[in-house]
Amino acid sequence: MEKINWGILGYARIAKNELIPAILEAPSASLYGIASRDSGKREEARSLFPFEKVYETYEALLEDENIQAVYIPLPNALHKEWAVKAMEKGKHVLCEKPLALSENEVKEMIEVSEMYGVLLMEAFMYRYTPRMKKVLEIVGSGVLGEIRHIDSSFRFYLDRPNSIKMKKELGGGALYDVGCYPVSFANLLLKEEPQDLFVSSVMEEGVDIETSVLLTYRHGVTASLHCGFNAYGVNSSEILGTKGRLVIPDTFLEEEGALTLYHEGKVETISVPGCHRYMLEVEDFSQAVIEKSRPLITLQESLLQARVMDRILRSIYK
Secondary structure, three states, X not given: OOOEEEEEEOOOHXXXXXXXXXXXXXXXXXXEXXXXXXXXXXXXXXXXXOOOEEEOOHHHHHHOOOOOEEEEXXXXXXXXXXXXXXXXXXXXXXXXXXXOOOHHHHHHHHHHHHHHOOOEEEEOHHHHOHHHHHHHHHHHHXXXXXXXXXXXXXXEEOOOOOOHHHXXXXXXOHHHHHHHHHHHHHHHHHOOOOOEEEEEEEEEOOEEEEEEEEEEOHHHOEEEEEEEOEEEEEEEEEEEEOOEEEEEEOOOOOOOEEEEEEEOOEEEEEEEOOOOHHHHHHHHHHHHHHHOOOOOOOHHHHHHHHHHHHHHHHHHOO
């Protein structure tokens, strides 16, 4: 079986805990190299994982012609810079969410991907879960009728000191970190930009630590989206239609669970299996490289995502 050689730009927590194991598990992927400017992290990576090469600089990894695809888990403010540098070296890029800090940056990244003929994808791993596939199947079946309201929350309590999530200059804040998931969920279901939105945020150290957004779309459809890292964790959503209601616990997670469908006076529990969402993401992207096709998440979706995020951010940091 053909395999794609992957390189990792930065030995971040998510790379160590999720993406590296995913690459090692994915049938069409091979972990070739890891770049880190921290010698201690380079040594740790060597001791924990099997791969060919370690690099002291990101540039050295990008110069290696053996690497075909690059995963970028760097701080949000560095996504555009290093994605562009990777694509200019002919590398396909899977970049952590948010793809960039603005719609203009996303547009520039798309131009570079088209110029060099490489794939670029925003890493929203939740899109690969059986849970999300079942949600889309239920919505598509028409059992809910016409969607009238979406409610979605992603929160956790941030207790790690000196976290980059609290550094504005690095693209910190709750909206960029976890709020992008409820925004993505609403965009996935409604596939359009809201006509109006209202934002309420709690600020600390120059970033939002809690944000709620009320969005209004055409035909009177609304959405309420919530995020934060100043309280107990919440990860759940609800879709209200003209004929039914769907409750989605653990919306963005991968564990097995159940959806609850309320329809025609009945309550139905729908089981969903667990999965390894990161592995499925890596495998899909690797297969897209091999087959010269497109991965699941399109750049048009990322443009809509960035456009809506821009509008929310303008209200937060006005």
